[in-house]
Amino acid sequence: MLFRKKSPIGLDIGSSHIKAVQLNDTKSGYELAFAEMQPLPSEVIVDGAVADKNTLIASLKDLMGRAGIKSGDAVIGVSGHSSVIIKKITIPMMTEEELSTSIKYEAEQYIPFDINDVNIDFQILGPKPDEEGQMDVVLVAVKKNIIAEYVDVVEKAGLVPVIMDIDSFALNNMYEMNYDVAEKRIVALVNVGASKTNINIVQEGIPIFTRDSVMGSNNHTEALQRELDISREDAERLKRGQTIDGVSPETALFVVTSASDEIYTEIHRSFEYFRSSVSEEEIGTIVLSGGAALLKGFPDMMAERLGIPVEIADPFRQIRIPEKLDGAHLREIAPLAAIALGLALRRVGDR
Structure with a gap:
């Protein structure tokens, strides 16, 4: 992999915040150039789509101003909402070049959209165990209008979009960079954001x-x-563990716990589907990121409800943080930066 002095800016544009990370490539490894967050008003991003373009552009410019940047390459993350399809498929063994020419035909069997309305990409995982002559491939399709919206926003903010990546894959980049991936245990990377998991x-x-x-x-x-x-606004305060007049901490905790149970149930369903369709092996650990990782009691309760140890993600674990940056604050908000850091690790030409 060829390195430049600065990485692209990883942009995780969620429904409640923009998270941005940039790294410096040094001889001794990666160094954090900046990590910034910008809150977004509600209804700017709805179901993963840009609903208020002007506000989003202004918010991104505000973030860039605080980071002291006016231009640069950017990697944008998108999630598997209704306009994004991520599917693992099994096809006959072939080279990456051969698959590049046939992927459109393969995708038509699995994509519920007009194939001309989506951009398609893939990643070859390797030979399929116990099926000679077959291989597993991750197929990704994103609606072109979603890509166009995000590209337009980022360009109008003064950045150059060079890669559009999937949030779940960015989580894996973050994990590979910071953790021992040689272990054979199965690990669930779970990012619970404001409106998506x-x-x-x-x-x-x-x-x-x-x-x-x-x-x-x-x-x-x-x-x-x-x-x-x-x-x-008061609900957000209570969620963060603050107090408001007229509501006891016990009452707030009861409501939050009930809402958490819905999230745990949804994650449990995904894990059960994984066990029934992919592997009966047990998930050894959950590495939790996103805003929910910072909610009091949420990680511990997740471990109890799902019966799996939960570790809070530290995307800066193997990243040097210069003294000029507020290291203590960055460590506190680290779980929020997991996807943005994974995006910042991407390079043009990667697969």
Whole structure:
């Protein structure tokens, strides 16, 4: 892999925040250039699509201003919402070049959209165990209009989009960079954001199951609003463990716990589907990222409900943080930067 002094800027544009990370390539490894977050008003991103382009552009420019950048290459992440399909398929053995010419035909069998309305990519995982002459491939299709929206926003903010990647794959990049992927145990990389949950189950660094769902920590916010008849702002305060007049901590905790159970149930369903369709081996560890990783009690309760140890992701584990940056603060918010860091590790020409 060829290295430049600075990596592209990894942009994780979620429904509640933009997260951006850039790395410096040094002789001794990666160094953090910056990691920034910019809150977004609700309804700017809806179901993974850009609903308020002007506000999003302005917010991205604000983030860039704080980071002290005016231009640069960017890698944009997208999730498997209704406009993104991620599917593991089995096809006859062939070279990457051969698959490049036949992927459109292969994809037509699995993609529920007009094939002319999507951009298609793939990653060869390797020979399929116990099936001679067959190989496993991850097929990805993203609607062209979704790509066009994000590209337009990023360009108008002054950046140059060079790669569009999938959030779940970015999680795997982050994991490979910071953890021992040689272990044969199965690890579930789970990112619980505001409006989505990304699951990427890997073994020895190879994705063997990927699934996204439209459920996240907005569940907590909406449950608090609904059950306690309070504003969204007050609900967010309670979710973060703060207090408001008229609501006891015990009452808030009860509502948050009930909302958490819905998320755990959804993740459990994905794990059960993995066990029935991919591997009966037990998942050894969950590496949890996203805003929910910072919610009081959420990781511990997840471990208890799912019966699997939970470790909070540290995307800066193998990244040097210069003294000029606020290292303590970065460590506190690290789980939020997992996808953005994984995106920042991408290079043009990678697969």
